[in-house]
Amino acid sequence: MLKNVRTVINMDKTGRIKLPSGIMEALDIKVGDYLELIIQEGIIKLQKISQGCAVCGQVHNLHYHKNNLVCINCLWDINDSEY
Numbered sequence: 001m002l003k004n005v006r007t008v009i010n011m012d013k014t015g016r017i018k019l020p021s022g023i024m025e026a027l028d029i030k031v032g033d034y035l036e037l038i039i040q041e042g043i044i045k046l047q048k049i050s051q052g053c054a055v056c057g058q059v060h061n062l063h064y065h066k067n068n069l070v071c072i073n074c075l076w077d078i079n080d081s082e083y
């Protein structure tokens with residue numbers, strides 16, 4: 001497993017960045033995988049999502065709700081039932 005890798009990548013004019021293929025292979029990240037973007041103290045971290053929605057299991061459009069990843073459809077259902 002890779003630890004403490006530091007490298008330079010650039011962002012294209014549309015705001016996209018390309019992860020180096022060696023890092024993708026080492027972290028088992030494949031094209032189409034969903035990554036969680038975390039900002040901690042001004043540093044951007046990307047983490048492969050290893051689980052889906054806590055309610056339905058899908059991995060698209062996930063958001064945090066009370067420390068659980070929940071898809072937007074289930075989040076709407078939760079919000080409808082809470083209010």
Ligand SMILES: [Zn+2]
Nearest residue numbers: 053056071074
């Ligand atoms: Zn869901």
